[in-house]
Amino acid sequence: MRAFFAVDLPDDLAESVADAQAAFEGADGLRFVDPEQAHVTLKFLGAIGGNTAGESDDDADAPALNDVIAAGERAVETADVDPFECAVQGFGVFPSLDYVSVVWAGVGAGDAELTALHDSLETEATALGVDPAEHAFTPHVTLARMDDARGKGLVRDAVRNRDPEVGRFEADAVRLVSSTLTDDGPVYETVASIELG
Numbered sequence: 001m002r003a004f005f006a007v008d009l010p011d012d013l014a015e016s017v018a019d020a021q022a023a024f025e026g027a028d029g030l031r032f033v034d035p036e037q038a039h040v041t042l043k044f045l046g047a048i049g050g051n052t053a054g055e056s057d058d059d060a061d062a063p064a065l066n067d068v069i070a071a072g073e074r075a076v077e078t079a080d081v082d083p084f085e086c087a088v089q090g091f092g093v094f095p096s097l098d099y100v101s102v103v104w105a106g107v108g109a110g111d112a113e114l115t116a117l118h119d120s121l122e123t124e125a126t127a128l129g130v131d132p133a134e135h136a137f138t139p140h141v142t143l144a145r146m147d148d149a150r151g152k153g154l155v156r157d158a159v160r161n162r163d164p165e166v167g168r169f170e171a172d173a174v175r176l177v178s179s180t181l182t183d184d185g186p187v188y189e190t191v192a193s194i195e196l197g
Contacts, residue, residue, distance in 0.1 A: 001178045003048045003191065005072055005121050006039040007114065007171045009088070009141065014038065016088075016167040020105055021143050023091070023158045027151025030103065032144045037188050040086075040107065040114060040139055042174060043121040045130050063128040069176060069192045071128055075120035076174055079113075082197040086110030088141055088166040091159040100155050104140035105166050114139040117174060141166070172196055 009017065017035035024030055049062040063071075087109040094102040107114060118137045126132050146155065176192040 001048060001191075002046060002180070003068070003176060003178050004044045005042040005075075005125075006175055006177050007042065007086070007117075007173070008175055008190075009038040009040075009167075010169050011036065013088070013167040013169060017105070017141065017143070020091075020164055020166045023162055023164070024103060024144060024151075024155055027144075027146075027154040029148035029150040029152075030144045030146050030155065031185075033142050034185060037186075038141050039175075039177070039188075040141055042114065042118045043125050043130075043133070045125060061129065063130065065191070067128055068125075069194075071124035072121065072174060072176055072192065072194050075124040076117065076194045076196060078123075079116045079120040081113045081116055083170055083172040084110050084113045084196075085168055086114070086171050087168045090163050091143075092138070092140065093155065093159055094135075094138075097156050097159065100146045100149070100152050102142055103144040103146065103155055103159075104142050105164075107139035107141075109168070110171060111139045113171070121174075 014035040017038045021032050047062040048068050049064045088105050089108045090106040093100045174194045175190045178189045180187045
């Protein structure tokens with residue numbers, strides 16, 4: 001299965017995420033994510049296996065699920081982060097305003113704690129053989145993906161001219177999430193939850 005570690009936004013922020021996405025309505029070529037699945041990805045793992053090494057349809061060398069969960073538990077313990085408040089606010093894009101592929105809402109309060117968790121998860125996951133991250137970590141909530149550049153001007157204007165606060169929530173756990181790709185977008189399922197503190 002494909003999997004990642006994340007901090008989930010609570011269900012009661014889904015409407016606020018949808019409101020943030022409304023700033024980009026009318027941008028052709030933009031594909032919005034499901035607001036009810038909003039999260040901050042801490043570490044993308046790619047393919048992981050079943051309960052023993054190599055049990056994966058995707059990759060014979062994939063780390064075993066039990067090993068991934070144990071690595072997540074060690075990482076959370078090492079990061080030594082208590083439950084904390086996150087503020088989702090402002091807009092940004094990856095990789096740049098000249099070439100937009102992802103539109104996101106950023107994180108104000110809570111970014112240091114999320115970065116500490118990411119750093120620990122990165123260390124533990126790469127020790128299992130997971131590929132290291134290709135880019136510096138930027139805590140964010142993905143709002144949309146841009147399939148083509150027709151609506152890039154509208155996206156640029158919204159990113160430059162708006163600085164909304166999407167909402168605040170308490171982050172109290174890191175979740176290991178499986179991601180199944182479908183024609184209607186990815187379907188996420190929590191595989192394990194590791195409480196902070």
